[in-house]
Structures are given as structure tokens and as C-alpha cells.
Amino acid sequence: MNNILKYLSLILSILLLTLNGCGSDDEEQKENSIPVKVYEVHPESLKEYLNITGTISASNDQIVYSKISERIDQILVKPGDYVKANQIIARQYNALMSQSVDVAKANLKNTEAQFELAQQNFNRIQRLFEQKAVSTQQFEQASSQFKVANSALEAARAQLEQAIEQLENSIIKAPFSGVVAAVYVELNQMVAAGQPIAQIIDPSSMKSKLKVVSKDIKYVKKGLPVEIVIPSIPDKKYAGKIISVDQAVDPLSKSMEIEVLITNSDNNLKSGLYGEFKIPVTEITNSIIVPETALLSQTEVKINKQTGMQETIKKYFLFVVENDIAKIREVNVGLVSNARAQITSGINLNEKVIIVGNNVVREDQRVQIID
Numbered sequence: 001m002n003n004i005l006k007y008l009s010l011i012l013s014i015l016l017l018t019l020n021g022c023g024s025d026d027e028e029q030k031e032n033s034i035p036v037k038v039y040e041v042h043p044e045s046l047k048e049y050l051n052i053t054g055t056i057s058a059s060n061d062q063i064v065y066s067k068i069s070e071r072i073d074q075i076l077v078k079p080g081d082y083v084k085a086n087q088i089i090a091r092q093y094n095a096l097m098s099q100s101v102d103v104a105k106a107n108l109k110n111t112e113a114q115f116e117l118a119q120q121n122f123n124r125i126q127r128l129f130e131q132k133a134v135s136t137q138q139f140e141q142a143s144s145q146f147k148v149a150n151s152a153l154e155a156a157r158a159q160l161e162q163a164i165e166q167l168e169n170s171i172i173k174a175p176f177s178g179v180v181a182a183v184y185v186e187l188n189q190m191v192a193a194g195q196p197i198a199q200i201i202d203p204s205s206m207k208s209k210l211k212v213v214s215k216d217i218k219y220v221k222k223g224l225p226v227e228i229v230i231p232s233i234p235d236k237k238y239a240g241k242i243i244s245v246d247q248a249v250d251p252l253s254k255s256m257e258i259e260v261l262i263t264n265s266d267n268n269l270k271s272g273l274y275g276e277f278k279i280p281v282t283e284i285t286n287s288i289i290v291p292e293t294a295l296l297s298q299t300e301v302k303i304n305k306q307t308g309m310q311e312t313i314k315k316y317f318l319f320v321v322e323n324d325i326a327k328i329r330e331v332n333v334g335l336v337s338n339a340r341a342q343i344t345s346g347i348n349l350n351e352k353v354i355i356v357g358n359n360v361v362r363e364d365q366r367v368q369i370i371d
Contacts, residue, residue, distance in 0.1 A: 033368035036357035038321055041349050044289040048337045049227070049278040050219050054210045056230075057271045058201035059261060060176060066197055067169035068092060071190045077198070079182055083174040089198055090185070094170035101167050104160035111149075111156040118149035178202040181271070206262040206269045207243075210277060211255040219281045220245055226260050227278040230269065239263050242279070284335055288343040294318045294355045295333065295341055319354040319361055320347060321369065326354065326361045 070092040077089045125142035128134040181199040228238040240262035296317045319326045331346030
């Protein structure tokens with residue numbers, strides 16, 4: 001009985017040592033593993049873009065000019081103010097113009113009264129003339145007086161219209177709803193006709209005129225969507241579209257101008273900002289796409305046996321994880337765009353590609369996937 005107990009104790013001790021040894025091996029393997037981040041491959045789309053840079057401006061941007069020579073009597077807005085269409089933004093001194101309108105109105109009233117009398121007299125003389133009750137001379141005299149009164153009436157009306165127009169020209173209004181970008185005059189300043197008063201912009205939409213080199217002209221056409229990134233607003237992407245394309249190439253710059261309309265969705269876009277414009281050129285769908293950081297490259301120089309010339313061949317590799325072991329694969333790369341690359345052969349869907357740690361891991365090395 002004692003021998004049996006000793007035998008069982010020995011077996012139990014061996015089992016415990018074996019288990020402890022296995023645990024130590026697992027921990028050692030874990031400690032020797034390279035931590036990596038992976039990307040699981042699945043079908044995706046990838047777009048290639050034509051990249052152009054340029055500055056943006058308000059799509060509706062207008063400077064309001066003085067129409068008369070007179071001093072500034074009132075300035076009713078300041079830069080940054082929102083204005084509605086036809087809202088008064090400034091007035092020029094117009095007291096004399098208001099008096100001229102009053103005088104012209106009074107003159108028109110008197111002229112209209114004289115015209116009515118002349119018309120009544122002409123109508124009466126005409127009836128009598130038809131009845132041969134008055135002479136031809138009397139008829140012609142009444143007709144002449146009526147024509148003079150009519151001319152005077154037209155002149156009085158024109159004088160009033162001119163006086164009103166002059167008065168209205170002294171009242172400076174916003175041409176459309178928007179924001180006051182600048183005010184160029186000061187109170188009591190004497191300004192000449194044609195002198196800038198203020199600048200009004202519509203911030204709801206912006207535009208940019210871009211130069212496209214001749215080799216890329218085939219990629220642009222009216223109506224194409226455009227993605228816009230403003231470096232000074234890095235966390236926001238703006239949408240736009242091509243609204244016009246020149247029909248001729250500039251012979252000096254060998255480029256063509258296009259115009260892009262941009263939706264200022266958050267009103268953060270300002271005239272003069274620098275932007276990066278991305279016009280989609282090609283799109284592939286249902287393909288294996290990986291982050292460009294997953295790729296490793298190797299350049300080989302070979303001699304072409306036919307030409308005797310050196311040829312540079314660039315090969316691409318990446319690591320996949322199989323049962324916690326890193327396996328290197330040579331791959332063929334297709335389209336590369338926006339820090340992502342299309343893989344045309346070399347890996348399969350659902351495989352795990354190493355994207356962080358691939359520059360230190362080696363073939364058949366154990367790895368530990370981390371989040």
C-alpha cells in the first residue's frame with residue numbers, strides 16, 4: 001500500500017513539473033513575441049484623384065461704388081455685419097437734393113394744371129373748328145398752346161425723375177444679401193463718383209479658379225464633384241463641383257482654367273484661404289485595399305540582355321499573420337491613392353496584414369496582435 005502511494009505521488013509531481021514547464025514556455029513565447037497592429041483585408045473601393053492647389057474667394061463678391069460726388073453723411077454698417085438685399089449701408093449728404101425733389105414736384109403739379117387747361121381749351125376749339133365756328137388761326141393757336149403745355153409736362157416729369165434719381169443715388173444700398181467685407185470711407189469724407197464705398201460678399205458659397213495642365217485636361221469636365229481640404233481647417237472637408245471649363249489652352253502656361261463652386265456649409269471659409277482640390281479621376285471597386293504603411297519595398301537593378309541598359313525593378317512585400325506567425329508575401333500593387341494601395345495579387349480576403357511593426361518583424365517570427 002505504501003509503495004502504491006509513493007508511486008502516485010511521483011506521478012503527480014512529474015505532472016506538476018510538466019505543467020509548470022509548459023506555462024513557462026508560453027510566457028516565454030509571449031515575451032519574445034513582437035507586438036503588431038493588423039488590418040483585416042476586405043473588399044473596398046479606392047479613388048484616384050487629380051490634385052490641384054489654389055485660393056478661394058466668395059462666389060458673389062461686389063464692391064459698391066458712389067454714383068455721385070458728395071460727402072458721406074452716414075455710415076450704417078461695419079465690416080462683419082450681415083446685410084439684406086437693398087439694405088441701406090450709407091448715405092451721402094442730400095439735403096439740397098431733397099429740396100430739388102420738392103421743387104420738381106411742385107413744378108410738376110403746376111405744369112399738370114396748365115396742361116389740363118391747355119388740353120380743355122384745345123378740345124373746345126377743335127369742336128368749334130369742326131363746326132366752322134372758329135378760324136383756322138384760332139385752331140392752330142390752341143393746338144400750338146396744347147403742344148407747348150404737353151412738352152412742358154414731359155420736361156417737368158423728366159426733371160422730377162432726374163431729381164429723384166439723384167436723391168436715390170445718394171443712398172447707397174447692398175446689391176444682395178451677404179456680409180460686409182470692408183468699408184472704404186469715413187464719415188464726412190468727400191467722395192467722387194465711382195469711388196469705392198464698401199465690399200459685400202455672399203459667404204454661403206465660395207469659388208476658386210484653378211489651372212489644369214494640358215496632360216490632365218482629359219480628366220476635367222463641367223459638373224464633376226470636387227473634394228476640398230483647407231490646411232488651416234484640417235478637420236473639415238468641403239464639397240464642391242466644377243461649374244465651368246475653359247475651351248482653350250493658354251499657349252504660354254500650357255494650362256486651362258476651370259472654376260469650382262464650393263459649399264460653405266459652416267461659414268468658416270474666407271476669401272483668400274489656400275485650398276487643396278481633389279478631382280476624382282479613377283475609381284476601383286470590390287478590390288483588396290490596404291493602408292500604404294503595410295507595404296515594404298525593395299529595389300533591384302538588372303541589366304537588360306537585349307539593350308544592355310540598366311533597369312530598375314521595384315518589388316513590394318508585406319507581412320500577414322498566420323497562427324500568430326509573421327509570413328512575408330510578395331505582392332503586386334495597383335492604384336495607390338490617399339495613403340491606400342490596391343493589391344492585385346499576393347494576398348487574399350480576410351487575411352490579417354501587419355500595418356504597425358512590419359519594419360521590425362522578420363519571417364516566421366512570432367507576433368502578438370494588439371489593438
